[in-house]
Amino acid sequence: MKRPENSSAPAAQEPAEAPPARPEQPAPAPQPHPAADRTDRARRRHMPPDYNIALRPANGADAPGFVPGERRHPMRGFEDEYSDIVDYIVRITHRIWEDQDVGYIYDTYAPGCRLHDDSGLKIGVEPLVSGTMASIHAFPDCRHYADEVIWAGDDRDGFVTSHRAQNIGTHTGDWQWGAATGKALRTWVMANCEVVENEITEEWVLYNTAAKLSQLGIDVREAARSFGNAGGLDPLSDRTLGDIDRLVGGRKPLPYPRRRDDNGFDVDHLVRALFHDVYNRRDLSAIDRAYAPNARWYGPSNRSGYGRADVRGMARGLLATFPDLGLQVDEVYWMGNEADGFRVSVRWTAVGTHRGHALYGRPTGRRVYLWGLSQLYLSHGRITEDWMLFNEFDVLAQLLRDDPVGLVVG
Secondary structure, eight states: OOTTOOSOOOOOOOOOOOOOOOOOOOOOOOOHHHHHHHHHHTTOOOOSSSSSSSOOOTTTTTOOOOTTTOOOSSSTSTTTTOSSHHHHHHHHHHIIIIIGGGGGHHEEEEEEEEEEEEEEEESSSHHHHHHHHHHHOOOOOOEEEEEEEEEEEEETTTEEEEEEEEEEEEEESSSBBSOOOOOEEEEEEEEEEEEEEEEEEEEEEEEEEHHHHHHTTTTHHHHHHHHHHTTSSSOOSOOOOOTTTTTTTGGOOOOOOOOSSSSSOOOOHHHHHHHHHHTTTTOOOOHOOOOOOOEEOEEEEEEEEEEEEHHHHHHHHHHSSSSEEEEEEEEEEEEEEETTEEEEEEEEEEEEEOOOOOOSSSOOOOEEEEEEEEEEEETEEEEEEEEEEEEHHHHHHHHOSSSOOOOOOO
16 A cells, blocks of 8 residues: 555555575674784694704704705795794894895885884884894994794794894994994893794894993993983883783782693793782792792893892892882793793783882882893793893983973873
8 A cells, every 4th residue: 555645644564575585694704803813823822842943052043953944844935945933033133134134124024014122113124124234334243143042833823933142243333322432242132023924023122222332331321311312212102101900900919810720830820920929919939939049040231140039139129110010921932841841932011100219220200111021941840041131221211311200202
């Protein structure tokens, strides 16, 4: 029945004909958020159960029996000359820095790669190329002797690596900190990378800048103040300065949850519990439970120590300097097994306010962002060696710049 024009009465409903049946279409699969996908890949990441593919002391990748180009695990998308991910990391570093083939960066870094270093985040290859060229100009005889490459992953989800190296050279070229000094440099650096099909997509690198400047006779605090004043830091508005989830809802910080099962040694749980209990719970006795009595410790600005007391000393210094410090572990991966021990890579971030005198002098009241890389060596469930760097020069620049406290620049 047709509804009369200009009528306010509701129209009578006629039975509608059923539409022709159509085959059911499967619902489109939900697309994961990039961050969720990254987390999922990390959860299913392959952790090498032994040291068949590992750096051998004093040999680099060229260990006895090593045949360049003979694949020792699948490496889809990588250049044929690399045998494994350790070989890849060591030899591209050698080619870029020692052979001075700086342009090889274009082949081994993704065009939109993300680089985190002492001065914040950089996007793209060009800042890396220009920074490498400037550094080689300052130290043209530089050598990078690989001490360690901890790795995990595979060629499906990508590899992750933690590369520690000794950095040796002579300062014969001018650079951003002034004229050449002619002095010898010997320090160590650490870089963590994500690598997919022959390209590094993200890198976290700490050059131990304060140690480098100190060895060359440069006033570290004055250099940091000048660097901060010259705009060398990321704008404060771009910094991750929110509260770390240490005091949930104003409640007291609880110890790290115990494991729900007892199926063997859990490396991930030990590391996360250690960092949480020490830096968020303020329980320095956790160091005694996790470290061997004769543990060796190496830290930023070429600090070093022996035994649990020295490990506690560095942790205590950070907590006394930044009394409200909160820390979160961002990534953990490892190699090894209970019988042979473990080599573990840890990446972490922290936020705190400079209200104590312990490390950096008179408190400035400034809120700072810290991030660090650690390599831990475990034997029989205890840490026997600890290599740790954090962005100390960057922290000094955040503290010592001359703009008024609380002013956001950028």
